[in-house]
Amino acid sequence: MANKKSVEQRKQTARTEALLAKRRKLRVFPLISLAMTVILLLLMLTNWAAIYNTDIPGNEIEYTGFQSVSAGLGGNYKSMDTDTFGHIATFYAYAGGAVKTLSLLSVILLFVLVVHALTELFAVITNKQSAFNVLDVIFTAASAGLFIGCYAVARSMDGVMIAGYCNGNPACSVQSSAIIPAILAILALASPILAMVFDAQGMREIREAEVAAQRPPQKIGKNRLVKR
Amino acid sequence: MRRALLIVLLICLSALFFASCGGSDRYDLTEETFFYGMTTMQMYPEEYVGKAISFDCFTYRLTDVGGSSYLCGVRKCSSGYGCNCGKDTIIGFILDYEGAIPEPKNQSEDTSDKAWIHVEGTIASAEKEEIRIPSYDASGVANPNAPETVVFYHFTVVSLTEIADGSGLAYYVSK
Numbered sequence: 001m002a003n004k005k006s007v008e009q010r011k012q013t014a015r016t017e018a019l020l021a022k023r024r025k026l027r028v029f030p031l032i033s034l035a036m037t038v039i040l041l042l043l044m045l046t047n048w049a050a051i052y053n054t055d056i057p058g059n060e061i062e063y064t065g066f067q068s069v070s071a072g073l074g075g076n077y078k079s080m081d082t083d084t085f086g087h088i089a090t091f092y093a094y095a096g097g098a099v100k101t102l103s104l105l106s107v108i109l110l111f112v113l114v115v116h117a118l119t120e121l122f123a124v125i126t127n128k129q130s131a132f133n134v135l136d137v138i139f140t141a142a143s144a145g146l147f148i149g150c151y152a153v154a155r156s157m158d159g160v161m162i163a164g165y166c167n168g169n170p171a172c173s174v175q176s177s178a179i180i181p182a183i184l185a186i187l188a189l190a191s192p193i194l195a196m197v198f199d200a201q202g203m204r205e206i207r208e209a210e211v212a213a214q215r216p217p218q219k220i221g222k223n224r225l226v227k228r
Numbered sequence: 229m230r231r232a233l234l235i236v237l238l239i240c241l242s243a244l245f246f247a248s249c250g251g252s253d254r255y256d257l258t259e260e261t262f263f264y265g266m267t268t269m270q271m272y273p274e275e276y277v278g279k280a281i282s283f284d285c286f287t288y289r290l291t292d293v294g295g296s297s298y299l300c301g302v303r304k305c306s307s308g309y310g311c312n313c314g315k316d317t318i319i320g321f322i323l324d325y326e327g328a329i330p331e332p333k334n335q336s337e338d339t340s341d342k343a344w345i346h347v348e349g350t351i352a353s354a355e356k357e358e359i360r361i362p363s364y365d366a367s368g369v370a371n372p373n374a375p376e377t378v379v380f381y382h383f384t385v386v387s388l389t390e391i392a393d394g395s396g397l398a399y400y401v402s403k
Contacts, residue, residue, distance in 0.1 A: 061309060078275050080261065080268035081252075087264065090309060093271045165308060 011214060015206060026129045026202070029195035033136050034120035036188040040143060041113050043184070044069070046177035048102060049091060049154040051161060054171040061087035061165075065150070065178065069110050072103030094164040095157040102153045109146040112139060130199045136192035140185060147182035154178060257283035263401040266319050267309045273354040273381050281350060281383075284397055285320050286342035287332045292359045293375045298322045299329050300380065301347055306402040316400070321383030322357060323347065330390055344394030349386040356381055 044065030051060040063071075063086025070084050071077050077092040077099060079085045092099045116139035123132040154176035166172035255276070257265045262283060269276045285301035292298075302320030323329055330343040356379045362370040391397070 078268065078272040080255070080265045082261075082264060087309070089268045089271060167307070 007214065014212070021202075026195055026198055027124070027127070029191050029198075030120045030123040030129050030132065030136070032191045033140070033188065034117060034124060036140075036184065036191065037113055037117040037120060037143075040147075040181045040185055040188070041110075041117065043177070043181040044106070044110065044113075046180065048106065048150060048176055048178055049099075049157060050175050050177075051165060052173050052175045053166070053169070055169075059175075060172075061090050063088045063091065065106050065109075068099075068103045068106040068150075072100075072107040077103075090165065091157065091161070095160045098153055098157045098160075102150060105146055105149045105153060109143065109150065112142050112146060115139070116143065129195065130202075133192050133196045133199060136195070137189065140189050140192060144182060144185035144189065147178050147185050151176050151178040151182055252279075254280045255282070257281070259398060262303065262398075263305055263319065263403060264309055266303075269351065270319065270379075270381070273351055273356075277351050277354050279350060280348065282346065282348040284344060284346050284391060284394075286335070286344050286394065286399060287323075287330055288318060288320070288335045289332050290322075290359060290361065290378075290380075292361055294360070298357070298359065298380065299332075301345060301383065303398070304400045306400075309403065317378075319401075320380075321351070322380045323385050324352060324382050325385035325388055327385075327388060329385075329388065338400075340394055340397065340399045342394060342399055344391035344397060346389040346391055347383070347385050347387070349384045352382040352384045354381070 047062045048065045050062035067086040158174040288302045290298045302318040305319045307315040333343040360375040363376040
């Protein structure tokens with residue numbers, strides 16, 4: 001009876017230690033994901049669409065990801081308030097459909113990023129990392145897809161903006177910084193995928209520890225006891 | 229916990245939504261906002277009809293190929309906001325005012341010594357006035373056989389103040 005209790009206790013201790021070790025190791029991943037999501041959010045402050053002209057330094061007109069979101073939420077694409085909307089009104093005059101699509105994608109993107117950040121915060125606070133790994137992969141992949149979509153839509157304005165706004169000036173082009181967070185988001189996928197790999201590895205270690213704890217000590221030689 | 233996160237999320241989205249609803253009924257164009265504000269009003273005049281608008285400009289008499297003249301409040305500008313790519317033009321409104329509007333001074337010269345005024349009023353309607361003016365070739369000679377059309381909107385002036393010293397104002401705007 002006492003022996004059975006002792007085996008059970010050892011099993012429990014092994015399980016606890018393995019779990020703790022695994023959690024310590026895995027805790028870094030949601031922190032990385034959280035940091036990456038915050039960086040991606042901050043990168044929405046960069047130019048979502050800008051008229052770049054090789055003839056002059058800098059951009060002629062531009063608006064950021066957050067300004068695209070502001071226009072999309074309020075449906076205000078014709079404002080002269082450059083602080084809130086950037087130069088979106090000029091883009092809208094020539095490429096209204098693309099500007100609206102870009103705003104829609106930006107609103108969805110912001111929503112995904114905010115929910116992702118909150119989820120990761122929840123995972124860190126509650127120490128339930130493994131439960132959120134799949135969600136982390138889904139959110140990060142969705143963010144990457146949306147960033148790529150934003151970049152593609154912004155670049156699709158190139159022809160119409162050159163023909164209209166730039167009067168056919170070949171030195172003009174529409175550029176978008178959305179490609180930077182798109183690449184970062186793809187790289188950020190490594191964090192939840194690695195977390196899932198380590199999580200699976202940790203579970204296997206726990207199972208092995210449990211199996212080892214269940215086996216009775218084996219005698220080797222005269223008085224030495226070893227665990228297999 | 230989930231409730232708290234949901235509240236934070238809703239607060240974030242609400243803040244952005246309210247920031248984006250900042251419509252205004254008054255537009256005071258400054259040196260920084262003149263060109264983009266004026267460009268936006270020319271692109272979407274229907275959005276600004278009836279709104280209180282004020283700006284500084286110089287007077288400019290535009291004469292069409294038929295000999296009719298229009299007294300405007302304008303500034304000289306590049307052909308597009310942010311652009312310095314030649315083909316400079318003027319941007320502003322045809323001024324409708326019951327009082328006296330100062331006659332233009334050095335209107336086409338590259339100098340800030342012009343008849344500067346500060347006007348307050350509204351865009352009367354989104355109906356555009358198409359004015360056919362003589363075009364000029366590269367050497368600056370007028371070509372009466374190939375007129376070009378410029379579009380202006382009417383601005384009903386409620387109050388007009390002459391600006392004695394316009395040296396601090398940019399007669400040419402590019403951004």
